[in-house]
Amino acid sequence: MASKVSQITSAAQFDSLLKSSKVVVADFFATWCGPCKMIAPVFEKIATQLGRKDAVTFVKIDTDQQKEIASKYSIRAMPTFLLFRDGNEIDRVQGADPRKLETLVTMVALEAEMLGGSSGEGSSSGSSSGGSLWNGAALPRGYTDITHNVEVQRTELLNLDDAAAGSVRVLFAPGKPSGKSEALTASAADWVESDTDEQLMLFVPMQSLAKLHTLQITSHPTEDAARPQLIKLYSNSPHNLGFDEAEDTQATQEITIKPEDWNDQATVSIPLKFVKFQKISSLVMFVVSAEDGAEKVRLDRVRLIGEVGDKREMGKLEKIDHEHSE
The missing domain is CATH 3.40.30.10 (Glutaredoxin)
Structure with missing residues (x-):
C-alpha cells in the first residue's frame, strides 16, 4: 500500500x-x-x-x-x-x-x-450525519467558531443520563444535530439529557487561551426533555464544579433564556460580557433550570465563538487572575 x-x-x-x-x-x-x-x-x-x-x-x-x-x-x-x-x-x-x-x-x-459532508450549504445547514461544519445561528461579524479549540478528551458533564443520550463529546461535533427524540441505543444518540433532575454541569477546557464573544447552544425539546432556561457561566476553573460548589461560587455571567430567543434551528446565541472573557483557559456551563419547569433538560450542540489566543501546556489549566469590569 x-x-x-x-x-x-x-x-x-x-x-x-x-x-x-x-x-x-x-x-x-x-x-x-x-x-x-x-x-x-x-x-x-x-x-x-x-x-x-x-x-x-x-x-x-x-x-x-x-x-x-x-x-x-x-x-x-x-x-x-x-x-x-x-x-x-x-x-x-x-x-x-x-x-x-x-x-x-x-x-x-x-x-x-x-470535510466529510456537502460544502455548498450556508452557516445554518449541514448533513444530519455530522459531516459538514455547521452553526445553528449566524456568526457575529469579525469572529469565528473556535469550538475546535476545546480539549474534547478532557470535557466532563455531570448529571448525564447515560441510558437516554450520547456522550459529552457529541456536544462539540461539527455536524448538524439530527434533532431526533430517541435513538435505538444511547451510543447512537447525538444529544445529551440530564438524569435525576433538570441540572447539568459542563466543564470545557481549552487547548489555547481564548477570547469568547458568543456562546451558541442548540437544544431540540421533546416530551421528556426541555430546553435550558437559566444558565450560569464560570471562567477559568481548573476543574469541573460540583453542584453545591457552583451554588456557592459567584458566576462570571448569568443568563436567562426566553422562548423567543431560540431561532428556527433550535439555537440560541448568547452574547458574553466580552471584557470578562478575555483570557479563558476553561469554561464551566451550569444549566440551573429548564424551560417551563421541566424535570429534564436537553443539549444538542455547544459552539464557542471568539478568538484563539496564546498556547498553554496541554492538560494543564491555570486559573487566571484579572479584574472583571461590570
Missing part, C-alpha cells in the same frame, strides 16, 4: 500544499532523531486512516534539509507536529509521546468529519 504521507522537498512545495489542501498535518523530524523514528509508524497509521486527497494531507519535513521551513515555524525540538487549516497553524504538539499526539489526532478527526 502506498504511503499516505508526502515528503516535503522545498518551501515552495509546502506553501503550495497549504493553499491547496484544507487541512495539513506536518511531522517535523530529523533522520538522527530516535524518538522521531519511534513515533513514525503511529503518524503513518493516522495518515492512512484519516488522509483525504486535497482535504486532509499528511507530510513529513526533514528539519536538516528544510531549515527555512523549520525556522519559519519556530521548530526547536523533534519531533514536532503542526496542524494547519486554510494555511494557518491552529495547533501543535511536541515530542514522541503518543498521548500528546492523541491531541492532534482528535483535532484531525474533527477536521476530517467537518
